[in-house]
Amino acid sequence: CPWPRAYVQTGQTDQAEAMLRKIIALRRRNKGEKHPDFATALDQLGQFYLRQGQSQKARPLLEEAALIRQETLPASHPAQAISRTHRALLAEAEGKPAEAERWYQESLAILQQSKGEKHPCMGRPSITWPSSTKIKNDPPKPPLGFRKPPG
Template sequence: GRYSEAEPLYIQALALRRKLLGEEHPDVATSLNNLAGLYDSQGRYSEAEPLYIQALALRRKLLGEEHPSVATSLNNLAALYHSQGRYSEAEPLYIQALALWRKLLGEEHPDVASSLNNLAALYRSQGRYSEAEPLYIQALALRRKLLGEEHPSVATSLNNLAALYYSQGRYSDAEPVYIQALDILEQRLGVDHPNSVSCRENLAYLRDRLPQNPE
């Protein structure tokens, strides 16, 4: 999060790569993507967008349409639009990225699970819960299979699915899923990790909504 220290270094790296390798080189695209990612993290979306677009165009030109780096660029630009609430622009990019990762990496790969999760999150943001749910469930199943039951990414998927149920008012469905997520996070990352704290807060907030059992 030391953005003011990171920015001049990313800019220097980009300038040096352009000077040494020329404008059209994959490493230049990587530098553009990294600087865009920094601006994205800071909410400087109008500065991030043209850099992400340049990186995507360069990767397509140099690496071809079907390359993992192109999928990454599509995903990053989609995430930027998602952050801005530009959902109709984000959706086709997320879908393209998912299709590309499936084609290049096969159905069973962590990047495919992440892509499913991202598209599900977009649908959840739009209130398209019935479309989001099967994608979250697929992502969770894939992460369990590839990473094991106790992986932090599995906890992330559980947390996301619980949050979806919460959004729908399905509190009794959400509670056990949040409990599973919190158990993994506290065991693997510790009770004070930001992800653990966030999940614990989600569970507490949910429990405030649950009907109280009579004593």
């Protein structure tokens, strides 16, 4: 849903948070708490908090989303990689580079398995070289163990 992003881009973070919470409530009611779409809604709110510098609020949401995906989706499903990438970003924000590296490596392995090395997404910087600048204003640096994107 693009609306929460539009609120964030215009500085209306309270409205974005409220909308993300409404999405969670709707998905809970319509799909149930053990559905991948519910996990996606939790993940989106977790990412919102992470981008706001609120890792303590992001962690339980990202962990619950990952658990639901582990219980409901195949191990090689791309959403499993998304969960691991988001948990890596969380670990980076919390100053835990070893944990971040482990999550990034798992994410990359899942994408290689599910998409293959030649898939276009494998050349995307967000897949091959995530940047911590999304969370804080440090100069970009490669996460441990990731390859630099081509070009």
